[in-house]
Amino acid sequence: MGTVSLRGVHKAYGSTTIVEHLDLDFPDGTFTVLVGPSGCGKSTTLRMIAGLEPVTSGTITINEADVTPLEPKDRNVAMVFQNYALYPHLSVAENIAFPLRATKTPKAEARKRAQEIAESLGLGQLTSRKPKELSGGQQQRVAIGRAIIREPAVFLFDEPLSNLDAKLRVETRSELLAIQKRLGVTSIYVTHDQEEAMTLSDRMVVMRDGKIAQVGTPAEVYGKPHSVFVATFVGSPKMNIMPGTLDGTTFHADLGVAWPLAHKDKGAVLVGIRPEDLNVGLDPQGPATITQIELLGPRAVVALEVAGTKLISVIESGPLAALSIGDRVNIAFDPNAAHLFDATTEERR
């Protein structure tokens, strides 16, 4: 088991900064997901923890031992890559047992353990196959098996599900979570998919431009986003952000609609409303027009236009029956569901 800590970890290529002085702790046994848009430095952070990328400055410790100058082989970490990186010339059993060759484990024992792991992952019948004879999902499980066999201090996952189709991704996601909970190994997982981050993590680290935008449980990050960036990045469909002014009792949105919103602050603000908190009611005098309805089974995503601005609402199928494209509607929200952000810094108020 392992606790991972990053202290002032910085990575730059010449004058280009990739990761900026990160301070992060990954407590023992937790599943932490690093999430952010492409180029935010999440993969580089993972690769620095693995030892595949040297840090420009700062220290990385695993179980309080400084591993910063150590080679990947000496860090006791296991990693699953996006393309699985299975060894094409080795069979499934040999792939899973490969890390044991480094520890000079006797062959018979290595074979036995590889077989046990293969069976626990539902690969028992496939151990003599080569990776290219397996489906994407099976290859993915071999890669996980190879990570498990080492009994490492830390699991590192670099977007391991992005090569799978949507259905398999959801299935593998829950398998992965079950394996992690069973083994209790500290896991650090990188993804650009916020939904994956929400469902998998004990703790989410949202990154932007090489810096941490917010750390917290998925519920905290979703419920109390620290900035407009986090608010719009986490959650799908993304949060509606409306610029406007507060006068103490009312929010006057720039799009020409006012809603009651009591707040001690006054002046220019950005108000964020999650699509599921934006209520829509049929009203011929209403300010909004329905431009699109996307049915998602029990719910629907309704696109609205208010004075040239697009807003999104998610509504249940019951109220949906009364609505159709082109209808004029009224829009409202519970003041408690509103998120207030500073108009200049875009930070939460």
Next chain:
Amino acid sequence: MRAQGMMRGVRGIFLITALVVVGFPLVWVTLASFKTPAQLNDPSLIMFSPSLTNWAYVVEEGILQAAGRSALVAFITVAISAIAGSAAAYVISSYKAGGTATRFGILAAQVLPPAVLVFPFLTLAYVTQVNDTLIPLIFAHLSFVLPVVTWFLIGFFDSVPRSLEEQARVDGFSRFKAFLLVVLPQVYPGLGAAIIFGFTLSWNDMFYGLILTPTKSAILPVAIAGFNTFRGVELGSMSAAILVAVIPVLIASFFIQKRLVQGISGGAVKY
């Protein structure tokens, strides 16, 4: 469909013509190696009673020893080239060592006429007192076999995902072990082809051999040239000796042909 049929016909005619052009000298040399000097005077003679005189003479003249020396030089040259070349090709491909200039400039020495390089080799051989031995010849052959083997392998390494090496490093191996256990096996077919190709290059070289090993360590092509005597060309014996030189290359070419195209086209191994 008709156009396709015609294309096949044209291709067939082209291949048959090429076969005749390449095959005719070989057939002629094979026949000549079994002819007596009198029979050789009639080049059109196809039906004759074969004689092994030329072959006996060739063996007596030490052609097999010369072939042995050629093989030894080629083996050593290729062994060094395979080890150094695969490591060089990997760092050029994966770590961009030496930049683009190295990647494409590695074959630059090939455009130099061998005459430019042979003099320094000869001088060095004299200075170190290894002239007319196989040692300077091996160095001379390395000057063109090693770059070609390296260049040939770069394309194969290009198609090996970098994550394989990284995975092996995370799995507990050093960079070198990761290269040896994981990366190198992915290019074995290319390495095999490079070895055969490099062997053929060394085996066929005459120029360096003629100058660096002129007499007591003569290699096969030099020994073959020895049949061009002041009395005239001993065609029958020379033909037998030529066959000794050609047969291994023919066999090698058979194994190499597919991979050779692959190497030239940049190693199209897919993962």
